[in-house]
Amino acid sequence: MENNNKKPIPILTLAVIVAIGFVIGAGSFTFWYAKGFSYFSNASEACNNCHVMNEVYNDWSLGNHKNYATCNDCHIPEGFVAKWLTKAESGVGHAYAFTFKDIPSNLNATPKSKNIVRNNCIRCHSSIVSNVVNPTTKVVHNYDKSLSCVSCHKNIGHIRNF
Numbered sequence: 001m002e003n004n005n006k007k008p009i010p011i012l013t014l015a016v017i018v019a020i021g022f023v024i025g026a027g028s029f030t031f032w033y034a035k036g037f038s039y040f041s042n043a044s045e046a047c048n049n050c051h052v053m054n055e056v057y058n059d060w061s062l063g064n065h066k067n068y069a070t071c072n073d074c075h076i077p078e079g080f081v082a083k084w085l086t087k088a089e090s091g092v093g094h095a096y097a098f099t100f101k102d103i104p105s106n107l108n109a110t111p112k113s114k115n116i117v118r119n120n121c122i123r124c125h126s127s128i129v130s131n132v133v134n135p136t137t138k139v140v141h142n143y144d145k146s147l148s149c150v151s152c153h154k155n156i157g158h159i160r161n162f
Contacts, residue, residue, distance in 0.1 A: 059158035
């Protein structure tokens, strides 16, 4: 004798299961298509996965820093936790922008990323910088911004307005 006491799955529950499956599937496909695992590496090639970075990556590959520094060396802070939090924040921000906004023709540095780059310049070049300039000195003609390495070295790393 068969037991026919099975209750049908409510439509709302089925809709939620399908929606969750869609989000997981779409997210997995996007992660795979965007070469998501490459961002866990320190390879500069990972930063060039997106066509928006083509010019910046090309500039870096033609410059002297290619021989000494990866993208992460300049754009990611030191320290295990800070590194992964910054990578996650940047990745989620870029994914959101590319998914829900117009695809930008270039990415602009935020005040936080400018500070990370400045600190990394000073860290790598501390033996020179400590004898040349106090990085907290105010630029005489622009009192609202502290002196930055790229104030004078605009085309170092890659040729873009910082």
